[in-house]
Amino acid sequence: MNTTSVIDVSGLVSSLSARGVEKQLRRLPGVSDVQVNYVGGGATVVHDATLTNVAALQAQVERCGYHCRGESVPDHLCEPHAKDAMAHDMGHVPFGSTSLLLLHASRSKSLPTQCSRT
Structure with missing residues (x-):
């Protein structure tokens, strides 16, 4: 039975x-199609789930010297609190946190002004 898995591949620097x-x-048993996007950092793999699983795909990517966190999950399937934690770790302010936004704006040296037309 063929299935399509999208896995994370980090560290790719070129199409090569x-x-x-x-x-x-493609050398793994049951893999029939592979497309790797170095810009997006992911790979789409069509494989026979009875012969190859995501763990095997991940291990093969890591054998190539790249990092693989496993299967990519679309944002709409992620748990909301997990996304908030990631946003916090990246320094982003969650939507609706106006007090933090105002604090940031008050500490800013230059506030945005209207564009002047010449």
Whole structure:
């Protein structure tokens, strides 16, 4: 039974490195198609789930010298509190936190002004 898995691939720097990962993933049993996007940092793999699983895909990517967090999950499937924690770790202010936004604006040296037309 064929299934499509989208996995995270970090550290790719060019289309050449993406091709190398594609080549190595195709060597796994049951893999019928692979497309790696080095800009997006991911790989779409069509494979027979009875022969190859996501853990095997992840291990093969790591054997190539790249980092793989496993299967990518769309934002709409993530738990809301997990996204908030990630946003916090990245220094982003959650939507609706106007007090923090105002604090940030008050500490800013230059506040945005209207554009002047010349």
